[in-house]
Amino acid sequence: EDKVVQSPLSLVVHEGDTVTLNCSYEVTNFRSLLWYKQEKKAPTFLFMLTSSGIEKKSGRLSSILDKKELFSILNITATQTGDSAIYLCAVNYGGATNKLIFGTGTLLAVQP
Amino acid sequence: DAGVIQSPRHEVTEMGQEVTLRCKPISGHNSLFWYRQTMMRGLELLIYFNNNVPIDDSGMPEDRFSAKMPNASFSTLKIQPSEPRDSAVYFCASSPQGNSYNEQFFGPGTRLTVL
Numbered sequence: 001e002d003k004v005v006q007s008p009l010s011l012v013v014h015e016g017d018t019v020t021l022n023c024s025y026e027v028t029n030f031r032s033l034l035w036y037k038q039e040k041k042a043p044t045f046l047f048m049l050t051s052s053g054i055e056k057k058s059g060r061l062s063s064i065l066d067k068k069e070l071f072s073i074l075n076i077t078a079t080q081t082g083d084s085a086i087y088l089c090a091v092n093y094g095g096a097t098n099k100l101i102f103g104t105g106t107l108l109a110v111q112p
Numbered sequence: 113d114a115g116v117i118q119s120p121r122h123e124v125t126e127m128g129q130e131v132t133l134r135c136k137p138i139s140g141h142n143s144l145f146w147y148r149q150t151m152m153r154g155l156e157l158l159i160y161f162n163n164n165v166p167i168d169d170s171g172m173p174e175d176r177f178s179a180k181m182p183n184a185s186f187s188t189l190k191i192q193p194s195e196p197r198d199s200a201v202y203f204c205a206s207s208p209q210g211n212s213y214n215e216q217f218f219g220p221g222t223r224l225t226v227l
Binding site: 034041042043044045048088099100101102103104105 | 116145153154155156157160168203215216217218219220221
């Protein structure tokens with residue numbers, strides 16, 4: 001069965017801390033892995049990863065993919081209260097389609 | 113660009129009533145997806161369309177759920193009859209190309225409560 005598993009399920013940190021969110025997957029016909037951020041509304045796109053070992057970076061956020069070990073991590077450095085959200089990992093699979101399977105997400109709470 | 117548009121944003125109904133959710137994808141996007149999100153099960157794909165044609169509806173829970181896409185700019189998800197366990201946030205998303213691995217753009221969602 002195709003699946004995406006995220007850990008931890010939830011995390012509470014203080015401003016300034018660095019966090020690492022994990023995503024592992026087992027899917028057929030892997031095409032890409034995507035990270036989304038969801039606050040009190042729709043998921044918004046952060047990164048898309050297709051190749052192993054190449055870090056994607058945007059400000060304080062970065063992500064990397066390991067296609068051999070079938071996982072990805074999302075790092076957030078110098079966390080701020082505005083980083084509080086659910087972080088969703090999704091994998092595009094299943095041949096020539098845009099079908100995504102999502103993990104259940106990691107709920108991050110950043111305290112002042 | 114207005115992004116993906118969904119209506120209504122909130123819907124409260126009674127068990128047994130018909131519910132229709134609406135979605136307008138981003139202009140030019142070929143693929144459209146309906147998702148359901150609950151605390152227990154997370155974000156689940158219900159059905160997706162490519163060029164207005166349903167490609168995979170294996171995520172549709174049961175026959176009470178149906179979806180249509182009569183043209184490239186409009187889709188509906190209907191629940192008839194609705195049940196309390198259908199309460200969730202329903203998202204519509206669109207993507208520019210059906211055979212690539214581009215990101216999906218999500219609408220604001222419809223929060224459905226079935227009493």
